[in-house]
Amino acid sequence: MKYRKLGPTELNVSEVAFGVWTVSTGWWGKMTEAEGAELLQKALGEGVTFYDTADTYSEGLGETILARAFPKKRGEIIIATKFGYDFYSFQAREGHRERPQNFTPQFIRYACEQSLRRLKTDYIDLYQLHNPRMEHVRSDDIFTTLEDMVREGKIRYYGVALGPDLGWLEEGIAAMQERRVPSVQLIYSLLEPDPGRAFFPVAQQEGSGLLARVPHASEILTDKYLEPPTFEPGDHRALRRAQWLRQAMEKRKHLLFLAQGTGRTLAQAAIKFCMAQPAVSAVLPNITSQADLKEYTAACDAPDLTPGEMARIQQLLEHNYYVEEGPREELRSSRTAPSPARSQG
Numbered sequence: 001m002k003y004r005k006l007g008p009t010e011l012n013v014s015e016v017a018f019g020v021w022t023v024s025t026g027w028w029g030k031m032t033e034a035e036g037a038e039l040l041q042k043a044l045g046e047g048v049t050f051y052d053t054a055d056t057y058s059e060g061l062g063e064t065i066l067a068r069a070f071p072k073k074r075g076e077i078i079i080a081t082k083f084g085y086d087f088y089s090f091q092a093r094e095g096h097r098e099r100p101q102n103f104t105p106q107f108i109r110y111a112c113e114q115s116l117r118r119l120k121t122d123y124i125d126l127y128q129l130h131n132p133r134m135e136h137v138r139s140d141d142i143f144t145t146l147e148d149m150v151r152e153g154k155i156r157y158y159g160v161a162l163g164p165d166l167g168w169l170e171e172g173i174a175a176m177q178e179r180r181v182p183s184v185q186l187i188y189s190l191l192e193p194d195p196g197r198a199f200f201p202v203a204q205q206e207g208s209g210l211l212a213r214v215p216h217a218s219e220i221l222t223d224k225y226l227e228p229p230t231f232e233p234g235d236h237r238a239l240r241r242a243q244w245l246r247q248a249m250e251k252r253k254h255l256l257f258l259a260q261g262t263g264r265t266l267a268q269a270a271i272k273f274c275m276a277q278p279a280v281s282a283v284l285p286n287i288t289s290q291a292d293l294k295e296y297t298a299a300c301d302a303p304d305l306t307p308g309e310m311a312r313i314q315q316l317l318e319h320n321y322y323v324e325e326g327p328r329e330e331l332r333s334s335r336t337a338p339s340p341a342r343s344q345g
Contacts, residue, residue, distance in 0.1 A: 001047025002300040006281045007182035007209030009157050011078055011125060013050040015275055016297050018043045019213060019284040020053035024062035031288070033065055040069035042290055044077065046297040050282055052185070052211070054082035054130055054161075055115050056099070063118035074121055080183075081119070082130035082161050083111040098164065103129065103136045105145040112154055126183055127155040131163045134334035137174045159183030161211075167332030169195040176206040183209050185284075190255060190273050191217040191248050193317060195331055200279045209281035212274040216285055220248045221255070221270040243325075251321035258309060268299035273313065276305055 003012045023036030031039075040051070053062040063081060070077055086102040088110075115124060127146065129136060136142055137160070146158040159182060160175045162168040166187050175181045176199075184203065188196035189212075196212070203210050216222050227249065258269035267285075274283045285296045305313075316322075 001049075001297060003049070004281045005209070006126070006157075007203075008207045009126075009182045009209070011050075011157070013078055013282045014048045015282055015300050016048060016271065017050035017052055017211070017282040017284045018048050018287055020051055020062045020066060021057055022286050022288050024053070024057045024065050033061070033068070036065050037069040039287065039290065039293065040066065043287065043293055043297075044070070044073065046293060048293075048297060049076065050078045050080070052080040052284055054085075054128075055111055055118075056082070056085040056087050056130065059087050060114070060118050063115055067118065067120040071120070078125045079119060079121065080126035080128060080159075081115050081124055082128040083108060083115070084130040084132065084136075088114075098131070101131070101133075101136075103132070103139065103142050105141050108142065108145050109149070112149060116154065123153055124155045126157050126159055128159045128161040128183070128185065130161055131168075132160055132171060132175075134171050134174065137171050137179065143179055157182050159185065161185035163187065165332050166192060167195060168334075169198055169331065170333050172199055173202050176202050176208045180206060181208060183211060183281075185211040185213060187214045188212040188274055188280075189215045189217045190221060190270055190313065191251055200277055203279035208279070210277070210279050211282050211284060212280050213284040214286070215270050215274050215283050216267060217248060217270075218245075219286065220245070220252055222267040223265065225249070247323050247325050250323045251316075254316055254321045255313075257312070258305070262303060262309075264299070264302035265295060267295055268302045269305065271296060271299040272302060272305050275299075276310065 002015045004015055005011070006013050018040065023031055023039055051066055053066060055063060066079065084101050084103055085099045086107065087099055090099050112127065116122060146155070149155045150158070160172065162172050162185060172184050172186060175184060184199065186196055186199060192214070199210060219225065255266065259266040264272065271283050271285060274280050287293050287296060
């Protein structure tokens with residue numbers, strides 16, 4: 001495993017981080033709490049020290065499972081969690097729809113105390129606004145509260161996790177330029193490079209560290225599927241449109257050169273693509289098994305993408321992988337209407 005500094009912080013994070021959503025939500029296949037805790041422990045054995053969760057994952061399970069996995073390892077791991085969804089008052093939920101958000105100072109403090117209790121710790125390394133809109137990024141009350149919590153020792157740093165879907169460029173840039181957040185989490189991959197690419201120059205200028213999630217584009221950039229996959233109704237990946245999955249599989253064919261005689265798998269190449277950006281501090285792949293864990297963590301020691309490979313990728317991106325597609329889905333922002341059915345992952 002290799003490690004990078006998270007932006008301007010003192011946090012040295014593993015290049016491959018563990019997104020706890022895969023072992024706590026049931027949205028990436030079924031797994032018991034004991035199995036999830038065991039996989040988290042195995043990850044630490046592979047050098048993974050950075051664990052990203054959220055209070056809303058299965059109404060707190062995403063945090064309690066970390067406490068169960070690492071009862072005596074607090075000093076060895078870096079914990080990032082998120083806040084902003086009021087599942088305490090609004091527990092009823094239809095499918096993957098977002099719950100109401102609450103970013104009032106009172107709720108932020110309440111949510112933080114609940115997270116500390118579930119995590120069985122007295123501090124959180126990185127406390128992230130969960131899918132904030134522009135009104136939240138521009139709220140002085142929110143960031144005054146977070147600064148107070150830093151001084152009180154409850155959190156070490158704060159950042160933003162953008163989503164739940166692609167987009168939110170304006171919100172991310174405002175968070176870096178106006179709030180100087182040290183960390184921004186976003187979707188970024190070979191198949192979904194935008195708006196991620198627009199974040200890189202701003203992040204480098206402002207010194208923010210980026211956390212790239214979904215690097216395998218719903219596992220298309222792995223060897224798990226050779227045909228457009230179908231997912232169970234409760235699976236988060238089932239939200240992908242059938243047309244997108246078909247086109248993604250076509251694009252995948254143009255990327256197989258990254259795994260042919262190169263000493264790396266396609267999944268590892270996808271991680272290497274993200275880590276080729278200096279502004280990216282860590283990648284958050286969907287780890288659902290020990291096989292995933294072994295393969296993805298080994299990416300750190302796999303050969304870097306060569307300049308020639310990067311140039312070929314750039315050409316593919318410029319030509320949309322030579323795949324014809326219909327109208328592209330609009331990238332989300334606070335100016336667009338909310339999605340009809342999206343998760344808060």
